[in-house]
Amino acid sequence: MKRYITTPIYYVNDVPHIGHAYTTIIADFLKRFYTLRGDESFFLTGTDEHGQKIEQSAQARGKTPMQYATEVSEKFRTLWDEFDIDYDHFIRTTDDYHIKAVQLAFSKMLEKGDIYKGEYEGQYCISCESFFTTTQLKEGRFCPDCGKPTSEVKEESYFFALSKYQDKLLKWYESNPILPSYRQNEVINFVKNGLNDLSITRTTFEWGIEIPSQKEGEKKHIIYVWLDALLNYVSALGYGGSEERMHLWEGAIHLVGKDILRFHAIYWPAFLLSLDIPLPKKIYAHGWWLNEGKKMSKSIGNVIDPKKVSDEFGNDVFRFFLLREVPFGQDGDFSLNALVDRINSELSNDLGNLLNRLIGMSEKYFSLSLSSNKAQEFFPTECKELENTITQALTLVENAHFHRYLEEVWKIFSLCNTMIARYEPWSLMKNGESEKTQALLVFLCNALYKGTLLFAPIMPTTAQKIADSLGIEIAPSEFKKMIDHHSFKEHFRIEKIAPLFPKIEKKEEKVQESKEEIKKEENKTPQIKIDDFFLSDLRVGEVLECKNVEGSEKLLLFQVDLGEQKPRQIISGIAQYYNPQDLIGTQVCVVANLKPAKLMGIVSEGMILSVKDENGLKLIIPQEKRKNGSKIG
Incomplete structure (x- = not known):
């Protein structure tokens, strides 16, 4: 099966923050997960570099737009490399092949009759690069998305016939392409209220892609930044050029924040319909990470730097926390104390302590060498529970229930810890039941192996440490055997390693009553x-x-x-x-x-x-x- 996983291309008006990291880490998890399952997977990320806001930001810093865009784009690429993000291609909208693809798409839409010239008069938010009707504005002036003042714009413009595709979009939504479902309901309600044709060019600034074949004497039209940006998903696959990767498009999965869902769930599929390109398979829309209940903003100084968190607690821990802490689609409040709680309870107690006990008992009773073909015979009920848990976990990924996926994986480790308490291997050895003890430890190794394969796409470094300790391999062939076919390994040679997650002292949060x-x-x-x-x-x-x-x-x-x-x-x-x-x-x-x-x-x-x-x-x-x-x- 083909899997084409994309993040939004990040706008180069600011440095990367935790929201960017969240989207990218989920995409990285999906890429690693599907690759481990044996699917043909391709992961795209990058930067969106055109538009009036970039032009203004560059001027304010005494730089050319390209210099400024390159500088910020490199910060994103560097951070993803430091986070070991397994992307296959990093696109910039200033890349030559992308510019050609956008101009080709514009020409095709124009030739089809979906683009026409007119005059735009209305309100425009430079910060969001978005047009709004008077009824959408707050207090008749402010952007409904970011709250900043909008500007009145009156200029010649080319329009895209968005209204033409209203019924086709509503038909597409019947296949449930947007998750969570309540986000799809929001989109459907928006479309049912009626779509207006979309202004897709500007003439009042220059930093962007010019429309192809402009007539002599005509005002210089720059293509709307969202039409430009959204086309990155196909230009990166070779659209308008060699098209060497376009076969991957059939498995397209877009990851976006809820604030840009309208662009991806309405404008983008309408553009694709105009270009006769199949629509994406899924659009996953996540919520915002807040700081003490407030949306993070550079202007109020509450932005959380993902690099600092990762440097302090470790990349794997940071990845685990983001996917585990909040149900996908909902807003979450970032808290360092909540992160420490997850480390101490789920990572240290449930997982780390399980491995430590397994190493200790294997060394004490069997000199770190385990061998048994009776684990399933001695523990049939637990084997069935393990199998059911794995089956349930796999179904949750396709429905974007990533936090619940991790809940199911952790049930495997809870099962193991419960079995140790129930069967008391020390008592079994004391009573001369060496065979059952060894079968129990082999069962625990298999369960830990299976759980490790499942969380490896989220915590790859930790998974490799466990693999080194158990003498196992994290590979598609092992996933197929151990997860898909529910096989059991009979022999383990254990290696001692340092504790995975030492306990962390929780910082006291001082709460002052007014x-x-x-x-x-x-x-x-x-x-x-x-x-x-x-x-x-x-x-x-x-x-x-x-x-x-x-x-x-x-x-x-x-x-x-x-x-x-x-x-x-x-x-x-x-x-x-x-x-x-x-x-x-x-x-x-x-x-x-x-x-x-x-x-x-x-x-x-x-x-x-x-x-x-x-x-x-x-x-x-x-x-x-x-x-x-x-x-x-």
Whole structure:
């Protein structure tokens, strides 16, 4: 099977941050995972280097746009190399072959009648390189995505007939190409509201790809940066040139952040339909990493440097934490203490200690040489449990449940630790049951081997250390034998190695109570002024998506439409009172300006109001349907 895995090409307006690392590490995991499974895999990443914002940033630094773009692009490439990212090709939109591919695509769309000349008049966000209608703006002026002021633009422009492809896009969504599913629902709702044709050239700046065959005397048109950037996914495969890798396109999987999903799930497939190129197989849209509930921003100084975290804790640990900590698609709050907790509990206790005990018992009882063909005979129930866990884990990758994939892998190590406690090999040896003891240790080696093969794409260095200790190999042939065919190895020669994950002392987080919080504790029901009440922003919103929070019996995870550009993610502890599916489409009352909080590793961006008495709990809902986002009060 062919697998073509892509990250967005990163815009060279800033240095790499943890969000860039998150996307790239997931893509790297998928590349390594599919390669280990024996699939033909190709991994593309790179940098997006054109546009007005780059031109302005370069001018502000006294550099040419190419000098500035090259400098920042190299920072991305260097970081991915330091992170040992296994990309196959690093593309720059300033590469000659890409420029030719973009100009060819423009010509084909123009020839097909999907591009026409007109005049654009409206609002443009330079920061996001995006056009917005007046109704989309915040307070009639500010960008709905980044919040920065937009500029009024009136200029000659070429337009792409996006509206022509509305029905075909809705038909494509029926094949469920976008994960998580609630992100697909957002896209469908956006498209159903009607698509406007898209302005795809600018004439007010020069740093970009010129349209081909411009007529003499015509204004110099630069191709819209998003049309330019999105075409990288096919130009890197040889589109418009030798096309030597275009056969990989049938397995295309795009990884993107939720803030650029619209471009990838609406504009990009429409461009492909115009060019008669098949649409991508999947689009995975992840959430944001926040810092104390706030989106990271250089302007407020809360950006987390992924290199510093990796340098302090190790590349493998950093990779593990990003994929394990937060369900894919949801926003997560980065915390060093949460990272230390994962190290000490799951990595040190569950995995590292398992290997240490296995080495110790193998040395004490069998001089580090194990041999048994009776592991499956002695432990049939555990063998079945191991097999079922592996089968379940493999299904989760295709559905972008990466955190749950790691949960299933860690169940293997929990099973091993439980077996040690249950069967007490020291007692078996004391009772003269050497054969069963050796069979138990061989079972543990096999389980650890299988688990190592499964997490090797996430923690390759750690996996190799375990492979060296157990005398095993991390290779597609071994994956096929041990994972796909559930084989058992009968002989192990153990090598002693240093502990994998020494415990780390947790840094104390100082929590200072404000005077207001102390006062509230002393007086549970303080009186407030009417002005205090109006500080609460209460709004009506519609539930778009609702599901149980994994690992919790009380919490439900909502996606609520408050009439904003994007739905709100809200957690509410009402799972024992409502079936989540019954709430979809219901309007609820929400505290919209509540400070974001983290529950079960998931960020909640508001509170859903309810009332509770001796008769139970009920949500507070409008008597009649109201416009989403309507204020209460």
